[in-house]
Amino acid sequence: MAEEIIHEVPVKDIRDPAKTGLNVRQTDRDAGVEDLAASIKKHGLINPIVLRGEFGKPPYELISGHRRLAAHKVLRKKTIRATFKPSKYSDFNARVESLVENMQRIELNHADTAEAITAMYKKYKRDERRVADDLGLPLRTVRDYIKIEERASDYAKDLLRRKKVEKADVKRAIDAAQGNLRKANRLLDAMPELYGHEKKRAVDYGKEHPKASADEIIREAKKGRALKTVVLSIEPKIDNALTKAERSLYMNREEIASKALENWLIENGYLARD
Numbered sequence: 001m002a003e004e005i006i007h008e009v010p011v012k013d014i015r016d017p018a019k020t021g022l023n024v025r026q027t028d029r030d031a032g033v034e035d036l037a038a039s040i041k042k043h044g045l046i047n048p049i050v051l052r053g054e055f056g057k058p059p060y061e062l063i064s065g066h067r068r069l070a071a072h073k074v075l076r077k078k079t080i081r082a083t084f085k086p087s088k089y090s091d092f093n094a095r096v097e098s099l100v101e102n103m104q105r106i107e108l109n110h111a112d113t114a115e116a117i118t119a120m121y122k123k124y125k126r127d128e129r130r131v132a133d134d135l136g137l138p139l140r141t142v143r144d145y146i147k148i149e150e151r152a153s154d155y156a157k158d159l160l161r162r163k164k165v166e167k168a169d170v171k172r173a174i175d176a177a178q179g180n181l182r183k184a185n186r187l188l189d190a191m192p193e194l195y196g197h198e199k200k201r202a203v204d205y206g207k208e209h210p211k212a213s214a215d216e217i218i219r220e221a222k223k224g225r226a227l228k229t230v231v232l233s234i235e236p237k238i239d240n241a242l243t244k245a246e247r248s249l250y251m252n253r254e255e256i257a258s259k260a261l262e263n264w265l266i267e268n269g270y271l272a273r274d
Contacts, residue, residue, distance in 0.1 A: 004083040005055075006048050011072055011080055013058035014051065037071035045072075048081040052089050060084075092123055114149040114157075121146050144171055153181040156188055165191070168252065172199050176206030176217055186214035194221055196254045232257070 049065025062069060063085060072080045085093075117131060121142070124130045132142045148160070148167065151174050159165040169191040177184035187206075191199060202221035206212065212220075234242075242253045265271035 006081050006083055007055045008079045009051065009055070009060065009082045010058070011069065011078060013060055014069060014080075014082075015059045015061050033067055033070045033074060036067055037074040040068070040071050041075055045081050048083050050085060051082045052085045053087055055084055063089075092119075114145045117142060117145045118149040147171065147174065151179075153185055155185050159188070169199070172203050176203045177214070178206060178210045183214045183217075187217060190214070190218045194218075196252050198222055200255065 045068060049068050050063040051060040052063055053060040069080060120131045121128065128139060128142050128146070132139045148170055152170055156170050156173070160167065160170060165188060169188060173184040173188040173191065176187050187202065194202060198221040202217050205220045206217045242256060245256050246253055262271065
């Protein structure tokens with residue numbers, strides 16, 4: 001594969017990325033721009049932005065690099081280093097490239113990610129594995145994004161966009177409500193009141209009793225289970241791995257650790273499978 005040519009492109013010739021619709025990031029678009037500008041001033045631009053068009057024939061459309069372009073404007077720079085995709089490069093391919101680029105950098109707002117992933121899913125004829133392979137994400141993560149985009153209420157999506165709730169709690173509310181959006185909204189409002197094991201019990205009870213009201217599910221969840229606390233000392237690499245798993249699996253570390261211990265006990269013959 002031929003190495004991409006990097007050009008110095010006049011900043012004024014690049015179309016406003018907010019108007020092109022190619023960048024999947026719609027929320028917190030300028031987060032960290034001042035810090036990035038300081039870094040570029042000190043070290044220069046390490047990764048060129050990506051444009052669509054033909055060099056020498058402006059205007060150009062920005063595919064990825066909104067924050068880098070914004071930082072150059074903060075620094076009052078006249079040009080920016082860029083590579084090009086041809087004018088025939090489709091909007092869909094441009095949005096996929098923007099999604100991958102954004103997910104590898106500052107974490108996207110969940111709503112932006114879910115919308116872009118679900119668009120890919122529909123474009124790929126509902127092939128979850130192809131989406132996961134293209135983005136380098138676990139299949140379970142892709143499924144969870146799609147579930148929330150297709151099954152969550154507008155109320156839940158708005159809370160996610162404003163970072164008022166956790167992704168994991170939206171998924172739990174959907175599962176516990178079994179398709180009832182009003183019930184899911186009520187459960188979502190109550191999730192902050194519940195501990196980790198109580199949230200799991202809410203989901204289990206909601207699935208076992210699909211006709212139960214939201215208030216009944218919450219009451220049952222708060223009854224809890226007989227639990228014992230185990231305090232573990234873990235190495236930094238395990239702590240980092242748990243953090244990655246939390247982001248990927250829509251589970252908190254307490255749930256992940258409990259599940260991992262349960263699986264180990266089953267595999268080694270100390271615990272029978274349910």
